[in-house]
Amino acid sequence: MTEATKNSASSGGLSWFARSLNVIERVGNKLPDPAILFALFMIAVWVISWALSGVSFTEIDPRNGKPIQIKNLLEGAALTTFMAKLVSTFVSFPPLGVVLVAMLGLGVAEYTGFINAGLRSILSVTPKMLLTPVLVAVGILSHVAVDAGYVLVIPLGAVIFYAAGRHPLAGIAAAFAGVSGGFSASLFIPSSLDPLLAGLTQASARLSSNPAAAELIINPLNNYYFTSASAILIVFIGWFLTDKVIEPRLKNTPVDGDPAGLPTLDPLTLSERRGLRFAVLSMLLCIALLVVTIYPATSPWRGTDASLTHATAPLMQSIVALILVFFLIPGVVYGYAAGTVKNHRDVIQGMTKSMSGMGYYIVMAFFCAQFIYAFGQSNLGALIAIKGAGGLKELALPMGVTLIGIVILTSLVNLLVGSASAKWALIGAVMVPMLMELGVSPDLTQAAYRVGDSSTNIITPLMPYFPLIVVFCQKYVKSTGIGTLIALMLPYSVALLVLWTTFLLCFWMLGLPLGIGASYSFPIAR
Template sequence: MTTQSPTETSSWLNRSLNAIERIGNKLPDPAILFALLMALVWLLSWALSGVEFTDIDPRTGQAFQINNLLAASSLTEFMAKIVATFVSFPPLGVVLVAMLGLGVAEYTGFINAALRGILAVTSKHLLTPVLIAVGILSHVAVDAGYVLVIPLGAVIFYAAGRHPLAGIAAAFAGVSGGFAATLLVPSSLDPLLAGLTQASARLSADPAAASLVINPLNNYYFTTASVVVIVLLGWFLTDKVVEPRLQSTVIDGDKEQLPSMDPLSDNERKGLRFALLSMLLAAVALVVTALPADSAWRGANGDLTASSAPLMQSIVALIFVFFLLPGIVYGYVSGKVSNHRDVVQGMTKAMSGMGYYIVMAFFCAQFIYAFGQSNLGALLAIKGANFLQQMDFPMAVNLVGLVLLTAVVNLLIGSASAKWALIGAVLVPMLMQLGVSPDLTQAAYRVGDSSTNIITPLMPYFPLIVVFCQKYVKSTGIGTLVALMLPYSVSFLICWTSFLILYWSLGLPLGIGASYVYPAP
């Protein structure tokens, strides 16, 4: 029996990833790809609209029906909503508003100076785990990590003399690949998923389930422990697999727009001190106004972290303010800004760089709308859930199957809540009948939902990450990013699922008010 040496294994892996990159980059431009996929959805919806399915749609209680998008009424509705579909595309507003503030902070030099100051006191060897951990921490701020942490990851790595795409990969792995992990504080996704789990559990035939209450932190201990898995695994993959493969990738971006690595000047240090002070004062003002029990930042139930709380709904606006303010202060104190027109110029420059993303977002929004209206994604999700139910596997196999099912469906349906509303309505009551708690079923779902976020071009923020990469490597395409993130996705899927099974087999606490079995002891 012959074995491969580490060098041979690495060479084989590089050849495989290079092949994936070449194939992926031969695909049409992402904007056209979304348009072609939308046309395919239209044709499939027409072909399957006359098929009678026996699968029950948990949202309506009736048999699934594929909607014919080529019907006259559907086409006219599509045309009537094309503008609304685009402007209401969730990532669009998040990205553009956040980039206005970030654009000023970048234009005046505040971000660059702050990062150079951090690099002066931080070991280059710890940049990767710290960046991944920050990406995980960003989950508390909804989607802020996509527009804040990921581009900064590239800047940090480049300023440290490392490849910027490796920084994007590490940050993307933490923000999106580790989406189910929680560092220190719960994410806004916790109460949302718990609410859907509770609604699904109450569909059970067990009369006692009608009053079942799911704690929003029912997976908190597991998702917190998962941080160790994601950080260590992401650290190893970035430094030993991803970055070495990037050594031959030439950085050919506009040199004038790439961050400087020079030591801070006296004016820059002074500007940085005043900018950070302004940031601190703004943070203190936010805390002081949010602490009172009757604060306007709180939700109707007095909670600051509920998804309906004004504080959580203002995250993007706060990002805008928390970068606009220090950006302006730094610019004036350091002499980089002389008047208000320079501030507006910073915003304008940021928006001009988003032109390509806006084009892709338009076609991506139309595709996602068409796919949702067709009912194709929902049908595929229920088909997979029903398959697991019919196979009657052992419990460990069922958990692995749920993770894999979610991972596959995630390639087609980007929204974590939309997937869980569909899959959970079938799987939660089904596994409750087998003695499995809704809490454990939800934990398995979250692992699968996170692991393949980073390799699907249908994820709403995927085109934005391509744009971030193109700032440094102009030839970056879909294939480049998929090949870059595939090692993380496969490793997370395997290792995180194994960690879940081990965690479950050891009986470690899953979360607050949670259990592994149903009914709870």
């Protein structure tokens, strides 16, 4: 085969792949917004509850020992109750408060420049041979600032690779793999995603007909050990693929962008260095103060059993508040020391800006809360869980196969629904209570979901930041398109899906702890 033929075949293959992705994109774009999806699903629950309210089912509801009965949500009493509780259902929605509170601190840290300076400082002192693993690790670390990695770490990845004489698209790929492919991993520092998913998991678990579900409390760090260990796995996957697969493939791809207009990895100014020193010192002092106060056996951070890690311990119930404090204080200190903050009004402006960016999430949370409330009141969740558990029991599938099924299902749904919280609100409402009926803990189900959700983030055009990454690539290679980026990231996606799932199965088989206050099993109702 001649070189021209090879190029033609390669081009034809890429064009076919790009056309296939365009079909997926068109189909996905026809789906309503997630907020409207929840509203439509809520209406569907109302109609289905009306249709099934007169049907007699043989499945026994463990909560009362009687055959399960679907409640008609369209009857007068149910509708008036729904309206009366509309506001309380929204404001008591578990993920709402935790996300907004965490974002107050993270928003100030981002607004003052603390997070920006910290990431630039780490990347600028990295030895060339460790450039790739550190870039992937920083991408994972950026999760504490929610979306900061997309707008900061990824373009900086291209800059530092280009400055080091390496292909800039390889830097974008490595950073993208860490930021988005490893979205559910955490480099030892909890992110706002942890309490968000835990809140949704708890809301879904309460849909279970198992009486024990009423007392169940999901720890915000229920996957902490697994996600922290996963970060190490993702760093090595990203390191190997970038250096051994992606960069060699890009060798013949010319950089034809205009370097004059490209962003640069500016060194920290004297004021930024001073601010960073004071900010890091203040964060270390906060950590030291926390350690000193939790150490005594009589510490008020401990629960009634003197435990620090039980879900009812004040320390565990204060995780979100600690995230707020540990980023708010260093953010403010950095701002005053670096001169980016002049007075308290600037600090409030940082909080206000972070809250203004949460407008869409609040709208989606409103409809999501109403859907979950209706789903729970109808008893449809309990019916699906009991029937689904019965079907799985009849199939007698090994638990490992069931976990793989959750991962694959999530990864496929992720190609059409980009929001991690929206997907988990939909999938979790069915999967969590169903698997609880089989004795599988919500903690393990959530961990399987996180693997599937992250693995295909980097190959779905419907991920909100995907078009932005294409633009970053086009600054260096003008011909970059959606198919180009997906072809670039597909090796990472496949490797993450296979190896990360295997990693979860190893955790489960070895009985390694998933996180704080987490378990693998859940007591089956008798």
